[in-house]
Amino acid sequence: MSDAPPPPAPSSTPAPLTDPSTGANLGLLRCARCSSRMVTKSGLSCKRAGPASRFHIPRPAKNGGFEDFTWEAKEHEDWWELADSDDLNNFGMSPYVPCPALGKDLRIVLCGDCHAEIGYQILGSPAISLAASSLAHRPPPTAEDDARDFKVPEGTDLAQLRAMMAAGGLTSQFDVTIAEQRLGMVLTDARDGEGVVVCAFTETDGGELGAAEKSGKINVGDKVVRVNGASVKEMDYAAVLDVGGGKGPAAQRVQHKDWQAQKAENARPPAPQR
Numbered sequence: 090m091s092d093a094p095p096p097p098a099p100s101s102t103p104a105p106l107t108d109p110s111t112g113a114n115l116g117l118l119r120c121a122r123c124s125s126r127m128v129t130k131s132g133l134s135c136k137r138a139g140p141a142s143r144f145h146i147p148r149p150a151k152n153g154g155f156e157d158f159t160w161e162a163k164e165h166e167d168w169w170e171l172a173d174s175d176d177l178n179n180f181g182m183s184p185y186v187p188c189p190a191l192g193k194d195l196r197i198v199l200c201g202d203c204h205a206e207i208g209y210q211i212l213g214s215p216a217i218s219l220a221a222s223s224l225a226h227r228p229p230p231t232a233e234d235d236a237r238d239f240k241v242p243e244g245t246d247l248a249q250l251r252a253m254m255a256a257g258g259l260t261s262q263f264d265v266t267i268a269e270q271r272l273g274m275v276l277t278d279a280r281d282g283e284g285v286v287v288c289a290f291t292e293t294d295g296g297e298l299g300a301a302e303k304s305g306k307i308n309v310g311d312k313v314v315r316v317n318g319a320s321v322k323e324m325d326y327a328a329v330l331d332v333g334g335g336k337g338p339a340a341q342r343v344q345h346k347d348w349q350a351q352k353a354e355n356a357r358p359p360a361p362q363r
C-alpha cells in the first residue's frame with residue numbers, strides 16, 4: 090500500500106500570472122532587490138497617471154531629528170493595490186509621517202529582509218499601494234520554499250531604518266503552523282479592537298513548553314491576524330479559538346510589533362486559556 094498520493098501531472102501550458110479580465114495577481118510578488126516573498130495570489134494590478142503615480146518617500150535629514158525629512162517623489166505607472174496588509178508577508182511598516190505634498194499622513198511599506206521601500210499606506214485607509222517596479226512577479230510554485238524564502242540577506246544598510254525603528258514602530262508579519270491541538274498561548278482582545286493578541290504562554294501537562302512558545306517565532310504582544318486563512322479582525326478571542334481549535338494543524342498569521350512599548354499597551358489582563 091502506498092503512503093502518499095501520486096504527485097499531480099505537470100501542466101503543459103504555464104498558468105497566467107495575472108487574471109486578464111480583473112488584473113488580479115495569480116502569482117507571487119517578490120522583492121525586486123532581495124527576492125523576499127511578499128504577496129502570494131493577492132492584489133490587483135493597475136496603471137496610474139498624474140499625482141496618483143507618485144511614490145513619496147521621506148528621507149530623514151542627516152543629523153536631523155526624526156521629524157526632519159527631505160521628501161523624494163518617484164513616478165511609477167504600474168502599481169499593485171491590496172485591500173489591506175493581511176496578505177503581505179515579511180514586510181515592515183515605518184511610523185506614519187505627515188506628507189506635505191499629499192496633505193495626509195503616510196507610512197512606508199518596506200521589505201522585511203532588505204528594507205527596500207516597496208509601497209505605502211495612507212492614514213485612515215487600510216489599503217496598501219505597492220510600486221510594481223519594486224517587485225518581481227513570479228509564478229506561484231516557488232511560493233512554498235520557506236527555508237529559502239525567509240533567510241537573512243547579506244550586506245544591507247540598515248542605519249536609516251534602525252533610526253525609524255528607534256523612533257516609532259516597525260511591524261513584521263509571518264505565518265506559523267502549529268501541529269499540536271493545544272496552541273499553548275493565552276489570547277486576549279487587542280486594545281485597538283481589531284482581533285486578538287498573545288498575552289501569555291502555557292506549558293503542556295507534562296511541564297514542557299507549549300507549541301506556540303516552542304515555535305520560537307511568537308512573542309507575547311504579537312497580534313494574530315489570520316487563523317486557517319480566516320481574518321480575525323472582527324473576532325474576539327473566543328471566536329478565534331473556535332476557528333483554530335481542535336481541528337488539527339492551525340496556520341496562524343501573526344503580526345509582531347518590534348517596539349516593546351507598544352507591546353505593553355496592546356495587552357489587557359489575561360483572558361481564560363484553552
Ligand SMILES: [Zn+2]
Pocket residue numbers: 120121122123124125200201202203204205
Ligand atoms: Zn528585499
